[in-house]
Amino acid sequence: MSNDTEMRSSVRRRVLKSGRLIFNNKSSVANCTVRSIGETGADVRLEGPLALPDDLILSMDGELYPARRIWQEGLNVGLEFPITISEV
DSSP, X not given: OHHHHHHOSSOEEEEEEEEEEEETTTTEEEEEEEEEEESSEEEEEESSOOXXXXXXXXXXXXXXXXXXXXXXXXXXXXXXXXXXXXXX
16 A cells, blocks of 8 residues: 555545445445545545445545545555546
8 A cells, every 4th residue: 555655646635534435337335434535536444345346436525526446455445536636
């Protein structure tokens, strides 16, 4: 996970926010905690073990962010946003 920090193209800020990962054509939802977020991605922690697909949506603070799973280690997941987001 530490290597991912050096590979990031933008700075992430630490947060502790409730979120949801939406996948399987919006038919599946997994609760998560967003631990850090930036313009190009986020790190989240799942509530329980779950195999996630590569493409999903992060729902947080009433906003939806298309995302791609870059890595997953146990309950921790690294997400990349295909489109740079602002005002996070």
